[in-house]
Amino acid sequence: MSGLPEQLAENVVQLALRRGFFNPTAEIYRGSAGFYDLGPLGALMKANLVNYWLETFVRQETSFDVYLIDGSLILPFEALKASGHVDKFSDPKAECSRCGRVHRLDQLIEEGLGVKVEGKSIEELQEIVRINDVRCPNCGGELTGFKEHHLMFKLAVGGGEETAFLRPETAQNIFLNFKRIAYAMRAKLPFAVAQVGRSFRNEISPRQSIIRLREFSQMEIELFFSPNRDYSIRDFDDVGDTIIKILTREEQRHGGEAIEIRAKDAVEEGIVPNRFLAYYLAKEVRFFQSLGIPPENMRFRHLLPEETPHYSGGNFDLEVKFSFGWKEIVGNAYRRDYDLTVHSKHSGEDLSIDDNGVKILPHVVEPSFGVERILYAILEHSYLEGMRDWPVLKLPRIVSPMKAAVLPLLDRENLTSKAWEIYTALRKGRRQLYVLFDNRGSIGRRYARADEAGVNLCITIDYQTLQDNTVTVRDRDTAEQVRARVEDLEELIFNDMYRGLEV
RNA sequence: GCGGCCGUCGUCUAGUCUGGAUUAGGACGGCGGGUUUCCGACCCGCAAAUCGUGGGUUCAAAUCCCACCGGCCGCACCA
Structure with a gap:
């Protein structure tokens, strides 16, 4: 169940190295276990993934307000002493x-x-x-x-060498800023705070390429609510109908299978402790389904009591089935009021806020997404062999690094200069599309290279282009070609990114 | 951290057992040129390996011996 021994994983890692998705940090010095750099394609893909996540979980969230912050990676000793990390971690x-x-x-x-x-x-x-x-x-x-x-990296800050740590999770910034955010935004419960950034854990012996890192990226949300009120969540009426798979504690003891249940019913039946948590579980399933991970390859594992901290009201890990077994990519935790309580106590600040005339310490539901694991999950689920004479990366069109390749059919002066003109217009266009230009080798070779890099569309400039200003547009997934007018290209490529997202 | 397996151009690999005819060979990929009117086409050329590192044995080491480093797998640990 561990390691990356499978053929698929090996092929994906090789392609990632070959095409510039990721590689070990300081590779020319034999690297350092647990550290990886994202290459030219990986960095773009990550940016797209983060952006799509922000769209889904922050900007387009209308069930409650979500505030995005960007906190410091270095946190002082006292803060992490209070949170319990200094002793527990x-x-x-x-x-x-x-x-x-x-x-x-x-x-x-x-x-x-x-x-x-x-x-x-x-x-x-x-x-x-x-x-x-x-x-x-x-x-x-x-x-x-x-x-x-x-498990925390210790630092000596300033001349006085004050002890601090690299944060082990992004969550702590949110709790530390809770009061400030609540007042600045005049926030009313329920509301959420989101953050995307790096976290650090000094693992003993990380392996499995990009799956287990010492420095990694998280996309986290802390949702604050009153435990005393029965909320209706606007989008839950719809999202709550999503079928989710839950591997219950009982089934884990028997070595059984995950049960399938509507998110709404999971709350009704007491399997999931509250509606907010169920809302996120359902939303996650939809999110990853839109990123090409089939529902049957996703399950929520209810962590066993011995795996969860004493204050937890229930942790549900979203696990994805990889070639090497099930692995967590999102951790969902019901942290109750633990964090705000300990920070209130240790800092002396009153972190309770007003809710309907009553001062309360809100409870917290926390979905925590592991960025690199998600990138890897997408790569593995996109990698396809046997369809053509070369591997094809059928990346979700919204996160693929390159949206199109502009190719002169032949490397002839008139075709190449026309192709360059089209390429330049797209690059400078308002839709902010990343496209690439390639005039080397035969056209078939360039299609193959584009497929391997997961480029959504190939735009080919031929002799007809010079006559009527139309080009061929080849779809990566089907290899089918249609003819399109040059002036429509930017919108065509842009709209193509959203294909299949109306889930 | 312990145990097992492994380490030759960017990648895959031949050669290692049985030391010498190897300027360490090939394929893929890359680059340059030619050719080519749509799916890794073809032709020519080029670059690319101090054989993981160090030491030893020998007239001679990629090849035998030792140590170290790195990787993978298992155990342990972990998101």
């Missing part, structure tokens, strides 16, 4: 002196002795091991090398 570890296996110390003690050790320091844990003679469960050897593996 690390694993105590110990190594067996005989067989060399590394174990998680807290798990070892909790399982072996049946005592809770949450929040205990590494020294305290070591003492417990010594007193109770806890040994390696694998071979019975003695434990050594006690140490804390911290």
Whole structure:
């Protein structure tokens, strides 16, 4: 279930390297595990994905207000101490002196002795091991090398070397800015705050190319609401009818299948804790379906109690079926009022706001999208072999990096200069289209290259173009060609981006 | 972090077992030129590998030995 051993994954990674979607950071120095750069096509694709997400989850959201912010990547010690990350976001570890296996110390003690050790320091844990003679469960050897593996990158800020961390999730900026946003925007519950940006986690041994990174991008929303009111959500009437697949806790224990249920019914039956969460689950399914991921390859896994923090009111991971198994691409968490409570307490600021004349601390539902994983999911679901003599990347037209390629049928002066003229007009056009120009090799070779890069349309300039100012427009997915007038091209390419999005 | 497998042009690979005739060969891709009126066409040419790195054995090492580095897989960990 882990690693990328499958042929498909291998082909996708190779194509990504060959065509400039992504590659290891500092590759010429053999790279550094867990860090990847997006190449020319990957960077454009990411920008398009983020933009489409912002359209869907921020700009076009009319069920409640969504405010977009852009916070600092570096957060001071106190903020992350309060959030619990400083204490909780690390694993105590110990190594067996005989067989060399590394174990998680807290798990070892909790399982072996049946005592809770949450929040205990590494020294305290070591003492417990010594007193109770806890040994390696694998071979019975003695434990050594006690140490804390911290998942946050620590920084020393300024001359005084004040301790700070690279944020482990974008969410914290939102809680830290909650009061300011609420007042500045005169926000009324329910409302949401969204953020797109980088987060950092110092994983022990990341693998699986772009799937598990130490530096990654998140698109997150925190939706604030009162737990005491029964809201109607405008778009839920419609969106709530979406069928979603949920892998319940019971089914996970039996090794069973996900159940299929309308999002509305999932709330009614108490499977999903509230309407806001169900609303997002349904919206996510529609979002990813429009990005070419079939519903049968998506499921929400209700995380088991031992996988979720004590304050959680329920976490539902959106998992996508990859060639190497199911993997989370969105985490949906019902965080209750945990974050605002701890930040109120530690900062001394009253973070409660007025709701219908009553001061309350709002509850929070958090959908958290992993950008690189989504990019990879789209690539894998778009990669197609066997259709032509070369692989075709049937990327969702809205996120594909290049919307069209402008190609002279032959590299002859009159055709090439006409093609260049058309290319320039599109590049400078108001629709802000990214298009490429290619006059090298035969026309078939250029179609093949364009297919592999996932270019939506190929515009070919031939001798008829010089007569009547029309061109052929070839569709990547069908290879069919139609004739179009040059003056209609920009609108044609633009409208083509939205094909199939009326889901 | 431990164990197994692997490391030759950008990519795939021949050669490694059985050391020497290899200026380390080919294919794909790339680049230049020619040709070509729509799907990796064809022809000519060019560039591209200190054989992962370092040390050793030998008259001679891509080839044998040792160490290290990196990758993949499994275990552990993890979004």
